[in-house]
Amino acid sequence: MTKETSAVNNTPTVDELRNQLVDQILAQRPLPAGIERALRTVHREVHLPGLDPTDAYSNKAVTIKDNPDGPLALSCASVPSVVATMLAQLDVRPGHHVLEIGAGTGYNAALLSELVGPKGQVTTIDIDSDVALHARTALNRPGYEHVRMMEHDGLLGAPEHGPYDRIIATVGIWDVPPAWWGQLADHGRLVMPFRWRGQTRSVALTRTGNSLASDGMELCGFVPIVGQDGERTTGLADNTVRLHHDQDQPIDANDLDEVFSSPPVDVWTDVRVGRQESFDGIWLRATAFEDDICRLEVTKKALERGVRRPVIPVRSPALVLGDSLAYLIAERDGADAERPVRLGAAGCGSSGPALARRFAAHITAWGADRLAVPHLTVFPSETADRDLPEGHVMNKQDSRVVLSYE
Numbered sequence: 001m002t003k004e005t006s007a008v009n010n011t012p013t014v015d016e017l018r019n020q021l022v023d024q025i026l027a028q029r030p031l032p033a034g035i036e037r038a039l040r041t042v043h044r045e046v047h048l049p050g051l052d053p054t055d056a057y058s059n060k061a062v063t064i065k066d067n068p069d070g071p072l073a074l075s076c077a078s079v080p081s082v083v084a085t086m087l088a089q090l091d092v093r094p095g096h097h098v099l100e101i102g103a104g105t106g107y108n109a110a111l112l113s114e115l116v117g118p119k120g121q122v123t124t125i126d127i128d129s130d131v132a133l134h135a136r137t138a139l140n141r142p143g144y145e146h147v148r149m150m151e152h153d154g155l156l157g158a159p160e161h162g163p164y165d166r167i168i169a170t171v172g173i174w175d176v177p178p179a180w181w182g183q184l185a186d187h188g189r190l191v192m193p194f195r196w197r198g199q200t201r202s203v204a205l206t207r208t209g210n211s212l213a214s215d216g217m218e219l220c221g222f223v224p225i226v227g228q229d230g231e232r233t234t235g236l237a238d239n240t241v242r243l244h245h246d247q248d249q250p251i252d253a254n255d256l257d258e259v260f261s262s263p264p265v266d267v268w269t270d271v272r273v274g275r276q277e278s279f280d281g282i283w284l285r286a287t288a289f290e291d292d293i294c295r296l297e298v299t300k301k302a303l304e305r306g307v308r309r310p311v312i313p314v315r316s317p318a319l320v321l322g323d324s325l326a327y328l329i330a331e332r333d334g335a336d337a338e339r340p341v342r343l344g345a346a347g348c349g350s351s352g353p354a355l356a357r358r359f360a361a362h363i364t365a366w367g368a369d370r371l372a373v374p375h376l377t378v379f380p381s382e383t384a385d386r387d388l389p390e391g392h393v394m395n396k397q398d399s400r401v402v403l404s405y406e
Contacts, residue, residue, distance in 0.1 A: 014043070014045060014053050014057075017053055017054060017056075017057035018039075018040065018043070018044065018057055019040060020057065021039075021044075021057045021058070021059060021080060022036060022039045022040050024059060024081075025039070025059065025080060025081045025084050028081060029085070031084055031088055032088060034092075034114075034115055035084055035087050035088055035111075035115070037114070038087075038111045038114035038115055039080070039084060039111065041114055042107065042110045042111050042114060042142075043142060044056050044057060044077075044080070044107055045057070046138055046141050046142055047077065047105035047106050047107040047110070047135075047138040048062055048077060048105060048107075049138075059079060059080050059081050060079055061076045061077060061078055061079050062076060062077040063076050063077075076104065076222075076223055077104055077105045077107060078104065078108070078170060078222070082202070082218075082220050083107070083108055083111070085202065085218050085220075086168060086170075086191050086202050086218075086220075087108075087111060087112075087115070087168075089189075089191045089202060089204035089216060089218070090166050090168050090189060090191045090204070091166075091189060091204075092112060092115040092116060092120075092166055093115075093116075093165075094115070094116060094117040094119060094120060095116065095117065095119040095120045096115075096116045096120050096165040096166055097116075097120060097121045097123075097161075097163075097164050097165050097166075098112050098116060098120070098121070098122050098123070098164060098165065098166045098167070098168065099123050099124075099125070099157060099158055099161075099162070099164040099166070099167045099168070099183065100112060100122065100123070100124040100125070100167075100168050100169075100170065101125060101154040101157070101167065101168070101169040101170065101171060101192075101225070102125075102126060102154060102169060102170035102171040102225070103124040103125060103126035103131060103132055103135035103149060104126070104131065104135065104170055105134060105135060105138055106124070106134070106135030106136070106137075106138040106139040106144075106147075106149070107138070108124075108168075108170055109122050109124040109135065109139060109144070109147050109149075110138075110139060110142070110144050110147070112124075112147075112168075113144050113146070113147050121146075121148065121161075122147045122148065123147075123148040123150065123158050123161050123164075124147060124148070124149055124150070125149075125150045125151070125152035125153075125154060125157070125158050126150075126151065126152070126154070127151070127152065127153050127154060127226050127227075128151075128226075129151055132149060132150070132151040135149055136149045148161065153226075153227065154169070154171065154177075154225055154226070154227075155177040155179065155225065155227045155228070156177070156179050157177070157179045157180055157183045158183070159179065159182065159183055162182070162183035162184075163182075163183055163184065163185040163188070164183055164184060164185060164188060165185055165188050165189075166188060166189050166190075166191075167180060167183065167184050167188070167189075167190045167191075167192075168190075168191045168192070169190075169191070169192035169193065169225070170193075170222065171193070171222055171223055171224065171225040171226075172193045172195050172200055172221075172222040172223060172224040172225060173192045173193060173194055173195065173225055173228070174194075174195045174196075174224065174225075174228045174230040174231060174246075174396070175228060175230055175396040175397050175398050175399055176190075176192075176212065176378050176396075176398060176399045177398065178380070178398050181207075181210075181380065184207050185207070186207055186208065186209065187206065187207065187208065188206070188207050189204060189205065189206050189207075190204075190205045190206075190207065190212060191203070191204050191205070192205075193220050193221075193222040194217075194376075195224065195230075195231065196246065196287060196394060196396075196401065197245070197246060197283075197286075197287045197290075197293045197294055197295075197394075198231075198244045198245060198246075198283075198293070198294040198295025198315075198317070199219075199280070199283050199284065199287070199295065199315075199317070200219075200220055200221055200222060201217040201218060201219060201220065201284070202217060202218045202219075202220040203216075203217045203376055204216045204217070205376075205378065210379060210380055210383070211377055211378065211379055212377065212378040212379075213375070213376075213377045214375060214376040214377065216373070217284075217373055217376065219278070219280050229247075230246060230247050230396060230397060231244065231245070231246060231247070232244070232245055232246070232247055232249075232251075233245075234251050234252075234253050234256075235253060236253060236256050236257075236259065236260070237260055237302055237305070237307065240298075240299045240301045240302035240305065240307075241260070241296070241297070241298050241299065241302045241307060242296075242297040242299075243294055243295070243296060243297075243318065243320060243325075244294060244295040244296075244297065245294035245295070245320070246294070246394075246396075247397075248291075248394075248395060248396075249291065249292065249294060249320070251294070251320055255322055255323045256320075256323060256324075256325065256349070258323070258349075259323060259324065259325060259348045259349045259352075260302075260306075260307050260348055262348070263308075264308045264346040264347055264348045264352060264356075265346070265347045265348075265352055265353040265356055266308075266329065266344055266345070266346050266347075266356070267326075267344055267345050267346075267347065267353070267356040267357055267359070267360045268331075268342060268343075268344035268360075269342070269343055269344055269360050269363045269364050269367065270342075270364070270367070271342070271343045271363050271364060271366070271367030272335075272336055272339035272340070272341060272342050272343070272367075273330075273339055273341050273343065274338060274339050274340070274341070275340070275341070277339070279311075279328075279343065279366070281366050281370060281371075281372070281373075282317065282328065282343075282362055282363055282366045283317035283328075284373070284374065285362055285365060285366045285372075285374070285405075286317060286319070286359070286362045287374075287392075287394075287403060288374040288391070288392050288403040288404065288405060289362070289392055290319065290358075290362075290392075291394075292319050292320055292321050293317055293318070293319055294317075294318055294320055295315055295316070295317065295318070296310055296315075296316045296317070296318035296325070296327050297313070297314055297315065298310055298313045298314075298316075299313070300313075308329065308346045308348075309329070310327045310328060310329060310346075311327075311328045311329055311330045311343070316328050319355045319358060319359050321351060321355060322349075322350075322351065323349045323350055323351070324347065324348060324349025324350055324351035324352045324354075324355055325347075325348055325349060325352070325355065326345045326346060326347040326348070326352055326355035326356040326358070326359045327345065327346055327359070328343065328344075328345060328359070328363070329343070329344050329345060329346045330342065330343050330344070331344070343363050343367075344356075344360060344363070345357075345359035345360045345363065347359075372405060374403045374404060374405050375391075375403070375404050375405070375406050376401060376402070376403050377389060377391075377401070377402045378399050378400070378401050378402075379399060379400045379401075379402070380398070380399060380400070381395070381396070381397065381398050381399055381400060383400050388400065388402055389402055389404065390402075390404060391403050391404030392404065
């Protein structure tokens with residue numbers, strides 16, 4: 001379509017759509033010039049063949065392969081603004097050697113290729129042969145044949161082409177695989193959607209010897225990597241309520257059989273939020289102090305049966321201990337026009353009121369410093385207690401994670 005035809009029909013060209021999307025992303029947050037240039041250069045529609053260009057350049061995820069065994073897709077094209085944020089976290093420089101775990105559509109690898117330049121190298125891997133073929137085909141079409149595409153288990157990385165200056169995972173990671181330690185250069189950076197206590201954050205980590213230390217994290221959501229099994233789901237109330245938790249959290253459905261049989265006890269705080277204000281930091285803060293925090297999912301059927309509505313039914317933080325739990329709730333009371341929503345906790349079970357008060361304390365602490373982000377450090381699983389820094393320790397299968405507010 002020519003520019004003249006576009007103007008007559010008032011139909012934006014693909015270039016105009018792409019630049020509009022980049023402008024939208026930049027309005028949310030500034031980006032380094034190299035990333036902006038890459039976003040304006042790489043054609044996302046090439047990686048999403050058959051999709052209307054307007055949808056290809058919308059700021060949303062697109063499923064490219066469904067999962068016949070579950071609700072989550074096997075592979076997605078990530079939300080472009082999240083892609084941009086993670087690239088900014090990765091801090092790729094010209095000449096870098098980059099490993100991408102999870103090829104997806106190949107779009108992110110094309111962006112990485114623009115960032116590393118002609119003297120750099122991008123290796124992207126995917127365990128799924130269909131996804132790998134899709135990415136290879138899409139990369140070849142506009143001239144990114146030099147990007148190395150491998151059908152490979154992401155948990156094993158690609159040691160034959162390491163070490164890498166940068167590693168980025170575009171799938172949810174519950175634990176840092178041992179193989180990655182040997183493939184990331186010292187002082188190299190790893191960016192991954194890290195999953196713990198029912199939530200996911202894109203965490204940027206720098207390796208120094210046998211530690212990975214964070215210098216930033218962003219809320220995100222990604223399809224989990226194939227092969228890790230550290231998360232559990234426990235169904236309650238005829239499976240109309242579900243708890244999503246880590247394997248080290250001793251949650252027993254039998255203990256919680258009667259947890260919703262009595263009305264909950266509400267504990268309200270003085271913390272208030274605006275309609276568009278994120279309060280996910282409460283969940284994040286609680287993970288730095290609690291071993292009992294996880295994700296609560298309450299279905300429509302449970303709400304119809306009278307279960308107290310959590311702040312977000314499909315994903316709200318909850319404290320769970322023995323036969324009791326407490327979770328985040330909200331109400332609009334009109335007391336403050338700018339921040340009309342008050343936050344609190346609902347406690348259920350014999351220890352529900354005490355758990356609700358514990359939860360309310362985290363809400364209050366977050367309310368006093370809403371932008372604070374904990375420092376996260378990852379160590380190999382064999383690291384002794386004496387070699388860990390001060391903070392709250394979470395033990396995973398292959399690593400030990402320390403969270404602290406400095």
